Amino acid sequence: MKHVLFRRILFSYIIIVPLLFIPLGIYLSQVIKDNHVSKLKESLGIQAGLIADEIPRHSKDSLDDFCRRYKEKTGARVTIIESDGKVIGDSDELSEKMDNHQDRPEIQEASVNITGSSIRFSRTVQKDFFYFAVLLDEKIFLRLAVPLYDMEKAISSLRMRIAIASVITLIAAILTGLLQARKITKSVEEIAAFSREVTAGNFKTRLFLKEKGEIGELAKNINTMAHELKIRLERSNEDRHRMEELLKNMHDGFVLLDAKGKVLICNPAAKKVFGVERDIEGRSLLEVIRNVGLTDIMKKVTDKEESVVQEIEIAYPKELYLMATAAPFYYPPQSENVSGVMLSFHDITRLRQLEDMRKDFVANVSHEIKTPITAIKGFAETLMAGAIDDRENALRFLQTIKNHSERLNSLVEDLLTLSRIELGDIKIEKAAVSLDDVIDTVFTTLRNKAEIKGIYLKKEIPENLGEIKADRNRLTQILLNLVDNGIKFTESGGVTVKVRSLELGVWSEKDLISELKTQNSLIS
Structure with a gap:
């Protein structure tokens, strides 16, 4: 990229020289030519007027000599031509050997406008000439011709000067182009290196350019853009992190699908609910999870393009009841077409139970x-x-x-x-309570029921057991229910209530559950 830009800048400086000097040379050459021709017309016109007065009209035999004599005076080739184009006198050639000149451009123009001129290569003398003809008495034409040495010399001199100026300008343009190309490509390379750093995630780097003007303004804007990009990327990462944490810690399952039903996002809760251990992003949800209720709810959303709330039941990996909420989402928000479906699953199995x-x-x-x-x-x-x-x-x-x-x-x-x-309105009123009295009260209440069923009631209480702090009514109610259940579900024998003191300390959950089971079996 660096060399391409360098060559383009240098080429733009080089190409401007010929684009400028070639048209200028052509234009100046034409100006010199037109100016020289104009002066020649004026000069030859004056000379033609002087010569016309001296032409011997009584004798045609002396016209060649007449033309040669005036060529020596004027330096111009002199030709006398009759109205039919026949040459009757010429300073350079024998007139009788010359071709008919009626078709010459200057003769044709003079026959119409009295005077005529043209520039062409003369086959007779093998040179470029400027021809000027004038009609005399509508009988003969006087033509003067001069070689274009001076004009060609002036034009050649001009072209040489333009060529020298072009070479000098070209050298200056190349040097200037090299300096500018190096300067610009260096700035561009620094900008490119900076952009690569930013692309790699290094937002701490900054672009420092000494240039002013547009490139300096560009560097300033790029630094501002990189700073804004850093802020927005940090915010985006924070939002993404919050979203990931939210989805990861959600108790409810969440799945985001695209318009084709492929999974874009699936949080851990959803994977756990449906018994999926691997990543399913990029796969069709209905291929991974085959559930009639799920298929039905997705069809309703895509057909009606509105939110749907429906209870579904799944059997794998375990039987669960889920309240599924599905809603279409649009991206961008102003889009008219559904971009995908958002699904959330709330476990209502406990509620069902x-x-x-x-x-x-x-x-x-x-x-x-x-x-x-x-x-x-x-x-x-x-x-x-x-x-x-x-x-x-x-x-x-x-x-x-x-x-x-x-x-x-x-x-x-x-x-x-x-x-x-x-x-949460129940109140516990603790007081000194005798367990012996509480058990006697319970036995008194249920003795009749036990006797009817043939069940005996028995209590085992340590002699040194004192009073405890408890709510007598609640304790009586609990013990009453336990003994009542013991009577109800005991076919024969009796119900024994055994009381013993436990050591104070920290009990593990396993030991506490074991003790409660033991006590319950004793009561039953």
Whole structure:
């Protein structure tokens, strides 16, 4: 590139010399020629007028001598021609041997305009001549001819001077061109080297040129451009880094597709959801992930060109329920054609499981509530049917109704407690509590139920166990539920509540879970 630019600049300086001096030489040569011809016309016209008065008209035999005599006086070739073109006198040749001159340009012009002139090569004397003819009395033509030595000499001298000036100017142009070419190519090379540094990512470098004017302004603008480019690239890298971190740490899966359905971006969450371990950028999403719901949602987006929210289910690598949101994106923003599709996947599997648990919970609660209600209704109807008159049975029935009412009230309290726990409104009021008293209270409440099923209740408490800090009501409720479940799911035998003190310290999660399992098995 450097040598090409150098040659072009140097050539532009060299070519301007011939482009300037060749037309100038041609123009000046023509000016000299026209000026010389004009002077010759004027001079020969005067001489022709003087000669015309002396032409002997009575004798044609002496005209050759007459012409020779006047050539010696004027230095011009003298020719006398009749109106039919016949030469009757000439200073250089015998007139009778000369050709007819009627077709000569100067003779034809003079026959029309009285005078005529032309420049041509004379075959007779083998020289370039300027011919001037004048019509005399419409009978004969007097023609004077002079060689163009002076004009040719002047033109040759001019051409020599122009050639010398051209050579000098050419040498100066070459020297100037060399200096300018080196100067410009050096600046261009520095700019090129600077651009290579910037392209390589070195934005700290700066371009320093001594030149002023346009090149200096260009260097200043390039430095400003490099600085702005550095700032924008840093911002772009920061934005890209933020986007990468955002996509990497997103809990939801995100996939960006082009207009052909090929993956442009796929974050780790999406790869994990669909069980993809390798990079899938550049591949078709539907080739990597075969899912009917996904195919359907992408078709809706591309057909309608609007956002779509739809639940999809996947079975691999594990069964999951996803809420997929798909939206078209346009680039550039003002484009009318869809450039691709943005997909996000929110895992709602836990919500589905909670929904199933809620349904099971409602069903279980309904069953638990229905049992005491049915019992209360049955015993109430029995009493209304006449059993109320049987005092012993009536009291037993009323006690049963009371027990089921308490059971129903306990269920309602449990539901209210769950509600308060979910709302974060439950309060723990700690006080000194005797575990022996709490267990006795629970056994008293559930003894009747245990006796009916043939289950015994037993407690094992160390003698030296003192009181603990706890919320008596919450502790009683927890223990009541545990013992109640023990009675409910124990076919035979009994339920033992065993209390023992644990060493203070930091427990690992594994040890704590093991201990809780042990305690639960003892209660059951």
